[in-house]
Amino acid sequence: MKKKFKGNLHTHTTNSDGDASPEHVAGWYESNGYNFLCLSDHNHLTILNDSDNNKWPLLIAGEEVTSLSGETPVHVNGYGIEKLVSPSESNNVVEALRENILGIIEAGGVASINHPNYKWALSYKELSQVDNYKFIEVFNGHAGSNSFGDIKRPSVSKVWDKLLSNGKRVLGLATDDAHHYHEFNSQKANPGRGWIQVFSEKLSKNSILESMSNGDYYASTGIELGEVKLNRKEIIIEVDEFQNSTKNSSISINFIRKNGILAEKTDGLSAKYKPVEKDVYIRVEIISPNGSRLWTQPVWMQN
Numbered sequence: 001m002k003k004k005f006k007g008n009l010h011t012h013t014t015n016s017d018g019d020a021s022p023e024h025v026a027g028w029y030e031s032n033g034y035n036f037l038c039l040s041d042h043n044h045l046t047i048l049n050d051s052d053n054n055k056w057p058l059l060i061a062g063e064e065v066t067s068l069s070g071e072t073p074v075h076v077n078g079y080g081i082e083k084l085v086s087p088s089e090s091n092n093v094v095e096a097l098r099e100n101i102l103g104i105i106e107a108g109g110v111a112s113i114n115h116p117n118y119k120w121a122l123s124y125k126e127l128s129q130v131d132n133y134k135f136i137e138v139f140n141g142h143a144g145s146n147s148f149g150d151i152k153r154p155s156v157s158k159v160w161d162k163l164l165s166n167g168k169r170v171l172g173l174a175t176d177d178a179h180h181y182h183e184f185n186s187q188k189a190n191p192g193r194g195w196i197q198v199f200s201e202k203l204s205k206n207s208i209l210e211s212m213s214n215g216d217y218y219a220s221t222g223i224e225l226g227e228v229k230l231n232r233k234e235i236i237i238e239v240d241e242f243q244n245s246t247k248n249s250s251i252s253i254n255f256i257r258k259n260g261i262l263a264e265k266t267d268g269l270s271a272k273y274k275p276v277e278k279d280v281y282i283r284v285e286i287i288s289p290n291g292s293r294l295w296t297q298p299v300w301m302q303n
């Protein structure tokens with residue numbers, strides 16, 4: 001029987017540009033109900049001795065492999081790495097992405113493209129030329145991440161649909177990218193803004209990373225699911241009404257197919273959809289009027 005485990009995969013500590021110690025950061029996540037956490041410092045492998053595992057969430061080793069190609073930041077998170085990864089020194093963005101991803105894989109980890117819209121660094125053009133990354137941050141809690149795009153440029157969700165529609169089987173994450181743990185306001189990069197809920201047999205590094213790689217999780221900025229069934233025959237989604245403060249009827253559950261086209265939309269707390277072959281993939285994006293969102297992983301109509 002799988003259980004649901006909450007985690008954040010992107011945080012900084014005083015080992016890079018965060019304003020709190022690794023112990024303080026891990027303590028914040030523990031006391032706020034998180035089951036697992038990745039301390040992803042820039043070009044630094046932050047390891048805490050977690051023998052006292054009541055004090056902190058399960059810690060998954062990670063690093064934000066951080067390079068600058070000319071003026072363009074190329075930030076790739078590595079999860080489950082066993083050694084420090086050196087960032088690429090290439091001035092070519094695509095080359096730097098490839099080298100950072102390769103370094104992560106060689107260190108035993110899985111790679112995630114961070115905040116593609118931060119400084120509008122990574123568009124579909126670059127991301128489509130690179131392979132071997134498993135995840136992309138569809139939401140990043142840092143104020144500069146531009147996760148929802150602007151008038152001229154697409155949201156990361158839209159870029160994700162384009163990647164999916166062109167055959168890239170990438171999965172979507174929501175993360176905090178927290179840097180500030182002492183002063184809380186919208187301009188600070190505070191914890192608690194974006195997380196994932198992983199369906200896993202148990203709370204261990206291998207089990208969590210395996211479920212994540214299988215897409216057995218959802219990403220959220222404030223909405224939680226109750227019952228959920230996601231397969232080729234049928235998709236059933238139930239929003240957990242006790243964990244949502246907004247009026248039930250104003251939540252919209254969107255079923256999105258190939259090319260980011262809305263296949264069906266239901267207003268309310270539950271929805272069903274029967275996928276068809278021509279959908280190619282279906283993913284669910286839930287939008288609440290208070291601005292919170294939830295993204296499921298895509299269900300593919302073919303292996």
Ligand SMILES: [Zn+2]
Nearest residue numbers: 064075114115
């Ligand atoms: Zn970054």
Ligand SMILES: [Zn+2]
Nearest residue numbers: 010012064177
């Ligand atoms: Zn970061």
